[in-house]
Amino acid sequence: MIPVQGMAGQHVAVLGLGRSGLSAAQALQAGGAVPVCWDDNPAARERAGAEGLACRDLSKAGAFEDVAALIVSPGIPHLYPAPNPVVAAALAAGVPVDNDIGLFFRSFATPDWDGFDTAPRVVAVTGSNGKSTTSALIHHILTAAGRPAQLAGNIGRGVLDIDPAVDGEVVVLELSSYQTELARALTPDIAVFTNLSPDHLDRHGGIGGYFAAKRRLFAEGGPDRAVIGIDEPEGGYLAGQLSEGPADDRVIRVSVTRKPGGPGWRVFARKGFLAEYRRGRQVVSIDLRAIAGLPGAHNHQNACAAFAVCRALGLAPRAIETALHSYPGLPHRSQIVAQAGGVTYVNDSKATNVDSAVKALSAFARIRWICGGLQKEGGLSGLAGATDRVVRAYVIGREAAGFALQVDADRVVCGTMAEAVAQAMRDAEPGDTVLLAPAAASFDQYDNFEQRGDDFAAEVRKGLAGQGALPPPR
Template sequence: MIPVRGYEGARVAVLGLGRSGLATAKALKAGGAEPLVWDDSPDARARAEAEGYTLHDLTRADAWGGITALIVSPGIPHLYPTPNRIIAAAWNAGVPVDNDIGLFFRSFASGEWDHYDSPPRVIAVTGSNGKSTTSALIHHVLSEVGRDSQLAGNIGRGVLDIDPPGDGGVVVLELSSYQTELARALTPDVAILTNLSPDHLDRHGGLGGYFAAKRRLFAEGGPDRAIIGVDEPEGQYLANQMAEGQADDRLIRISAARKLEGVGWSVFARKGFLSEYRKGRQVGSIDLRAIAGLPGAHNHQNACAAYAAVRTLGLAPKVIEKAFHSFQGLPHRSQLVAESGGVRFVNDSKATNADSAAKALAAFKNIRWICGGLEKDGGLGPVAAQLGNVSKAYVIGREAANFALHLGDTPHEVCETMEKAVAQAVADAQEGDIVLLAPAAASFDQYDNFEKRGEDFIAEVTRAIAT
């Protein structure tokens, strides 16, 4: 655990008692604060009270006397589409609002570091797509070479729940826009933006607000190294903002779409080959085509980001390449779950928006595409260019018929349920086909989360190929 510093003897309110909220309360208490907790859910309040925490009704008008700060769980909106009423009350009372990410960065360093040969480092990864795989790949490479590494944030453990790092330890954080937008402290050593595409637009008041939340990690974080995907205009803009000149090697530009020119530091992937350039010449390369855990151009972009990150820590290209080959990928992200009769079944349930689904579709040919769910703002525009890879789409979700209207002339069938979609795709599939779950939509119309959706796909595939 990372004890929270700076609130010794203070009364600190905690709103939201899920995984991060309870970990925050525990870390506040360990640092000498008095956590006062609240959640709209009676069940969550009962669990917290059973663990010994003091409930404090933050909906009362007189709730804010003597409160030093309010710590908010990331899922609670503080501005758009409308401010949460408790957060608005804290504003009116003049109580500073923060989240667990802000507490982590203000509390991470300790006096023990004075005795270390190498201070611990934090690598923070954000972006619309690929941040989980990039974070896990960095952690995997470091673990493979024997470096002390912990994975936390949106993946792995809660940021305040990790162990205090040892000499030379590295903490790899996956950070969503929900986490970066509110944190009052953001000071990573290495910050990564994988890419940017429309997502969570209602939460951020549009694409500009979404980008602004991501940009905070760089503009306010002041990382020693900034690794930025430049395949979108926002990434190009941010890279330009971070660099003092063409040769400023505090910036590493990455791309999975083109060769990057110039005298600066860059890592890019073309036709399955990763290349690293510094000062105008190539200094490293990896053939990514044979790495089973990183299929497709979208994963090659993740590989570029992870490669750049561990290169900043001094790892050699050949060492990184060897570690890449043992990476198995993550569940629900281009995950090969079965193969039967020459047909492969791939679970990419994490493809919850059109851009991530388009990247999954671009990675394969002869696709039997299972798609649909709760549509997000922006429609399916990015998918259109990849529909040539789709032999037939099988649409699930409560609004499957409406979703299917976006598919135009692409052969499709409205299935509504995962059971029917998988059964029909298996019946139609021929040798060499890919049955791909890449929904291009959120899961909440039928499932608690994308993990449950992916697990249902795997269960139905297992049932279908066993009969």
Template sequence: MIPVRGFEGARVAVLGLGRSGLTAAKALQAGGAEALCWDDNADARARAEAEGLEIHDLGKAGAFDGVAVLITSPGIPHLYPEPNKYIARAWEAGVPVDNDISLFFRSAATSEWDEFDVTPKVIAVTGSNGKSTTSALIHHVLTEVGRDSQLAGNIGRGVLDIDPPGDGGVVVLELSSYQTELARAMTPDVAVFTNLSPDHLDRHGGMGGYFAAKRRLFAEGGPDRAVIGVDEAEGQFLSNQMSEGNGDDRLIRVSSGQKLAGPGWNVFARKGFLSEYRKGRQVGSIDLREVKGLPGAHNHQNACAAYAAVRTLGIAPRVIEKAFHSFGGLPHRSQLVTESDGVRFINDSKATNADAAAKALAAFKNIRWICGGLEKEGGIGAVNAHLGNVTKAYVIGREAAQFALQLGDTPLEVCTTMAEAVAKAAEEAEQGDTVLLAPAAASFDQYDSFEKRGEDFIACVQATLG
């Protein structure tokens, strides 16, 4: 655990007692603060109290008297679609609102770092799609080459739950827009922006607010190096703002599908080959086509971003390539479940929006597509360009019939349940087909999380195939 510094003897309120909230409260206590904890859920309060934490009703009169700061969990909205009532009360009381990401950046560096031969580094990854795979791939490469690496944030452990980084250690953080939009302190050594597509628009008041939340990692953080995907206008804008000119090698531009030219530092993938260019000359390349853990153009973009991030640490291209080949991928992200009689079953339950699903559809041919769920704002129009790869769609979810109406002339069947969809797809699949779960929707109409949805898909595949 990383004890929180700067609040010794202070009263600090903690709102939300899930993973991040509980860890933040304990880390505050470890640093000498008085953690005052609250959650509207009685079970969550009971769990916190059982772990020795003090429960403090933030709804009572005077609840914020003497409180130095309110630490809120990422899932709690503080502005859109409307402010949480406790956060609004903190504003009224003049109490600053912050989160655990900020506490990490305030507390990770200590005087012990002065004695290290190699100063620890923090690599922070954000973006709409691919940030989990990119973060995990960076961590995997570092681990494979013998660097002390820890993976935390929106993946792995809570940021304050990790061990203090040692000599030469690297902390890899996946950061969601919910985390970056509020943190008052963000100072990564390397910041990575994968891409941007519509998501969480209600939480951020629209696309502009969503991008602004991501941009804060760079604008507020001032990283030593910025790795930025430039396949969308927002990435181009951000890379332009971060650069002082064409030769500024503090910026690494990343792309999947287009060759990047110019005297700067560029990493891109085309036709399955990753290329690194510096000052107009190629200095590295990797054939990604046989890297089984990174199928499809969207994963090639993730590979480029991860490659660029670890290159800033001086790791050689050939060493990175070897580590890529031992990367098994992440559960629920283009995960190969099994192959039977020439039919592949792929679990991409993490494709919770249309853009992510479109990338999955582009990665395979002859797809029997299991899709549907709780549709997000913006619809599913992004998948239209790739419906030619779909042999048939099998639509699940409580609103399956409405979802199906948006698929045009694509052959489809409304199945509603995962079990029925998997059974039908497996029965009708032919050699060379791919049965792909890429829902293009959230899971919450039928499942507690996309992980639960993916686990159900795996269980149904196993039950169907025997």
């Protein structure tokens, strides 16, 4: 645990008692603060009480009279589409609002570091798509190369749950826009921007607010080095803002659509080959095509970003290349769950928006596409021209019929995952990929995208067992 510094003896309110809220309260307590906690869910309050944490109804008048700060969990809105009443009350009382990310950055460094040969570093990764894979890949490469590393944030452990740093350690954080928009301290050593596509627009008041939330990671503290995906206008703009000139190698530009120009530090992938250029000369080339854990151009972008970070941390190119080949991939992100009869079954349940689904669809040749769910703002207009490789779409979800009307491919309305997988398996031929890439949220039928992906994998195993291709599940 990372004890929170600078708040000893102060009452600090904590709103929301999920994973991040509980760990924030415990870290505050470990640092000598007095956390006062609240969650609308009685079960969450009971869990907090069992952990020895005091609860107080923060919605009542006068609740903030003795409170020095309010720590808010990521899912609780503080501005758009409307502030949570408790957040509004704190702001009206003049109480500063922060989150666990802000607490982490103010508390991570300790006097123990004075005795280290190499100061610990923090790498923070944000963006619309690919940030989980990029973060996990950086962590994997570092670990494979023998560097001490921890993975936390929006993936793995909560930021305040990690262990205190050891000599030379690197902490890799995946940060969502919900986390970056509110943190009062954001001071990573290396910051990564993967890409931008419309998402969470109601929470951020539109695409401009969404980009502004991501941009805070680079603007608030000023990282020593920035790795920027420049395939969207926002990334190009951000790289331009951070750079002092064309040869400024504090900004590493990443692309999978073109070879970036200029004499600066560039990492890009074309036709499955990663290339690193410095001072106008190519210094590295890596063939990504045979890396099973990183299929498709979108994963090649993730590989470029992870490569750039690890090079900035001093790793040799061949050590990075070796580690790339052993990367197993993340669950629910282009995850191969089975191969049988010449058919590959891929779980990309994390493809919860149109842009991520388009990238998944570009990674395979002949696709039996399982899609559908709770549509996000903007519908499926971004799918135009992206379904050329789809042999047939199998639509699930509560509004499957309406979703199917927007799919420009042969399609069948299935409704449930069980029916979609069964029909896709009956139709599939050798060389096909049965791909779950929903292009929608999961909440109409599942608690989260992980549960949806697990259901897909279970139905695939059940179907293959019925064909005699796998032993029956126990």
